[in-house]
Amino acid sequence: MTTGTKAKKPIRTFYQEPTKSYSPPKEYNFGELIPHADSGSRASLIESLIKEHSSTYELMEPHLDPLPYLNKVHAPEYVEALEACSKKLQESEESNAWFFPSVFRVNQEFNRQHVQSNKHVGYYAFDTFTPVGEETFNQASRSAQSAVSAMDWMLNNNESFAYALCRPSGHHACHDYFGGYCFFNNAACAAERALETVKKVVILDVDYHHGNGTQSIYYDRKDVFVINVHADPAKVFPYFAGFEDEVGTGEGEGFNLNIIAEKDIQTHDYVEILENRVKPALLNFKPDVVIVSLGVDTAATDPLGDFGLTEDSFEAIGRFIKSINVPTVTVQEGGYDVASISKYVHAYMTGYLQGETA
Numbered sequence: 001m002t003t004g005t006k007a008k009k010p011i012r013t014f015y016q017e018p019t020k021s022y023s024p025p026k027e028y029n030f031g032e033l034i035p036h037a038d039s040g041s042r043a044s045l046i047e048s049l050i051k052e053h054s055s056t057y058e059l060m061e062p063h064l065d066p067l068p069y070l071n072k073v074h075a076p077e078y079v080e081a082l083e084a085c086s087k088k089l090q091e092s093e094e095s096n097a098w099f100f101p102s103v104f105r106v107n108q109e110f111n112r113q114h115v116q117s118n119k120h121v122g123y124y125a126f127d128t129f130t131p132v133g134e135e136t137f138n139q140a141s142r143s144a145q146s147a148v149s150a151m152d153w154m155l156n157n158n159e160s161f162a163y164a165l166c167r168p169s170g171h172h173a174c175h176d177y178f179g180g181y182c183f184f185n186n187a188a189c190a191a192e193r194a195l196e197t198v199k200k201v202v203i204l205d206v207d208y209h210h211g212n213g214t215q216s217i218y219y220d221r222k223d224v225f226v227i228n229v230h231a232d233p234a235k236v237f238p239y240f241a242g243f244e245d246e247v248g249t250g251e252g253e254g255f256n257l258n259i260i261a262e263k264d265i266q267t268h269d270y271v272e273i274l275e276n277r278v279k280p281a282l283l284n285f286k287p288d289v290v291i292v293s294l295g296v297d298t299a300a301t302d303p304l305g306d307f308g309l310t311e312d313s314f315e316a317i318g319r320f321i322k323s324i325n326v327p328t329v330t331v332q333e334g335g336y337d338v339a340s341i342s343k344y345v346h347a348y349m350t351g352y353l354q355g356e357t358a
């Protein structure tokens with residue numbers, strides 16, 4: 001139990017300032033060309049929050065090379081292809097050029113792998129929302145670097161909490177294809193770093209959208225238990241995964257848990273799901289480490305979501321994570337109400353710091 005007099009440790013926050021702004025200009029969304037929701041101001045707002053509350057957060061330099069983890073989580077040819085795409089765009093005469101996936105391989109009988117231009121990038125993509133730019137490989141690698149470094153630091157120092165301020169997000173990125181604004185699966189990279197030291201990891205994904213990438217990467221494994229609480233995929237992205245009867249396969253059977261939350265869900269019902277469904281399953285697994293994929297697009301004000309969560313809800317989620325009493329790395333996923341995302345992330349961290357261990 002924490003005491004009122006004991007000084008709280010700051011939230012160690014792993015983040016690298018982008019070398020160049022990373023801001024996809026537009027996305028092709030169900031027949032409409034619209035401004036991209038993953039705007040460049042998302043990460044800088046969270047960063048400014050850290051500066052405003054300097055006694056709560058301590059910025060840490062990501063120190064660990066992400067490449068071995070990228071190549072473990074993803075097909076090495078996929079990692080190489082993304083690097084090649086970004087390099088090609090850097091060499092392009094056109095300024096701020098992007099590759100927009102439009103043609104996809106799906107399950108075709110013939111699948112010639114080659115990514116040479118805008119025309120071919122769909123080989124590694126599953127939607128038209130996620131263009132590849134000249135900074136994509138750098139930024140996605142740095143994002144994964146923050147996640148693996150947070151885990152490495154926490155385990156090496158026998159600490160109990162760290163925050164990886166990742167952008168782009170990662171939880172929709174699969175073994176060898178990208179989508180949903182995600183290229184490399186940051187939470188999975190952190191899990192692979194953890195498994196070098198410990199035996200069992202839980203990834204708890206509380207983003208509004210189902211983390212289809214994380215689920216697919218660990219679907220047949222029993223060392224990483226993936227738990228998702230999310231909106232009904234029959235109605236919202238990613239549409240084709242995230243149903244409650246998806247429970248894992250082979251050795252992984254029983255180690256994938258999907259919980260669908262209803263539209264407009266409020267704090268009380270959300271916390272009830274965490275306490276009554278997530279907690280027993282999570283504790284029963286006896287994880288050495290928990291990774292929280294934190295999306296704040298569950299907020300009532302989020303333009304992409306339809307949940308009803310508020311600042312109080314995020315505080316409650318933070319307190320819940322603390323009550324689990326397992327070392328935790330929180331990895332940033334979505335959240336698109338740019339004016340308020342920092343407030344929501346701060347509420348989660350405040351809740352964690354105020355929480356008590358079970």
Ligand SMILES: [Zn+2]
Nearest residue numbers: 207209297334
């Ligand atoms: Zn999301």
